[in-house]
Amino acid sequence: MQAKQNDAAATPRLGRYRIDTGASAVEFGSRHLFGLMPVHGTFKVRSGTVDIAEPLTDSKIQxxxxxxxxxxxxxxxxxxxxxxxxxxxxxxxxxxxxSASADATGVTGTLTVCGITRPVALSIQDSEVTPDSFTVRATTRIDRIEFGVTRARGMAGRHLDLTLKIKCVRV
Incomplete structure (x- = not known):
């Protein structure tokens, strides 16, 4: 049986999970050509872990x-x-x-890009929980200039809308 986020049973079981890199990705959307044209793409997730704790706010994500x-x-x-x-x-x-903190609606933490670390808040859009895994979709918006990615300011969009689609498997 699968539980959706709004279901009381939607919190994953306590313990460590590894991110299934083959079933996870970071999608992004932005604009280019002075904001006239949309551009969409992906990044692959290399690795990661999620430690679900009690209370949930003590959970750790990498x-x-x-x-x-x-x-x-x-x-x-x-x-x-x-x-x-x-x-x-x-x-x-x-x-x-x-991550720095997590709850049923979002995760706060830091993102490091090009050696520059900045705070970021992810909003959980939906999740699906099974006895030994869970999948979550979370979104945020980042400003590439804050991470030192400053080239082509007029041609490439300043803000990127990120969607993390992450599947985690209990270890």
Whole structure:
């Protein structure tokens, strides 16, 4: 039986979970060409763990995102964004999220991109819980300028809307 987020049984069992990287991704949306055109893409999740605790606010989350996996379907743009001009995925291969607090509606923590760490708040949109796993979809908006990704200010959108789709399996 699966429980949805609004169901009282929707909190995962206490314990450690690993992120199933094959079933998880970070999707993003932004605008380019002076805000005229939408652009969407994904990053792959490299690794991560979730420790569900009692109380839930003591739970810990660590997610490592592969910077070199930036993908929009436009090979030229993808290569440019992975380069030292934007994400510098060779110098900073991992973008890391570490939680500070969590509850049934959201998670706060820090996101590190290009060696710069900033606070971020994720809003949980929905979740699905089974006895040995759970899947969650959470959203946030980040400002790339705050992370030092400043190139092409007029051509590339400043804000990115992120959707994390994360599947966790009990270990």
């Amino acid at each position: 997610v490592d995102i592969d910077a070199a996996s930036f993908h929009t379907g436009d090979e030229r743009r993808d290569k440019d964004v992975r380069s030292a001009h934007f994400l510098d995925s060779a110098g900073y291969p991992v973008m890391a999220f570490v």
